[in-house]
Amino acid sequence: SQTIHQWPATLVQPVGSPLSLECTVEGTSNPNLYWYRQAAGRGLQLLFYSVGIGQISSEVPQNLSASRPQDRQFILSSKKLLLSDSGFYLCAWSRPDRGTSPLHFGNGTRLTVT
């Protein structure tokens, strides 16, 4: 069966510090990978998605970036965090088909920028 791991679960970082969130998927090959952000009490906003190694599409560039160094590894980064980067970050994967495959989410990272 497929599993998705995301860490850390919580993170408190000062403004201006770097960020690295990591997500790995097991039990499937060539998944589509996604990073979403959820503000408190709100819906999910797509940040990045990837359909293959090194292929990243950005929906909300801002000061965040994503990388996919391996087939089942997806990393969300920032060089300098802003207060507005606080939120709940969710990594997800789906089968590499289009349209019908649901997203399967990790447990999320709650980021607080102070």
Place this chain on the structure above:
Amino acid sequence: AQKITQTQPGMFVQEKEAVTLDCTYDTSDQSYGLFWYKQPSSGEMIFLIYQGSYDEQNATEGRYSLNFQKARKSANLVISASQLGDSAMYFCAMRESGGFKTIFGAGTRLFVKA
């Protein structure tokens, strides 16, 4: 452009009763998929049910069913025999076939009363 609208910020239901959570969507595509997800207070996103735009029958998964009215562009979630564990946020989502981007509504918070 795609859009998902959930007009009920919060809903209350008595335990063992049925409840309907509303979702309307907007898309110019003829082929798309509709999804419902549950988010308990722990934060994880759990996939519940899927409906394809060309599916003639309403989707069902255990106590969950999707009331799909294509002409009205609505995809309401029906939860039968509510349980205390159903208390959570519920998100309606859509992805156009041939696309990678799943968009989410703002969510409905469901409270199940004993």
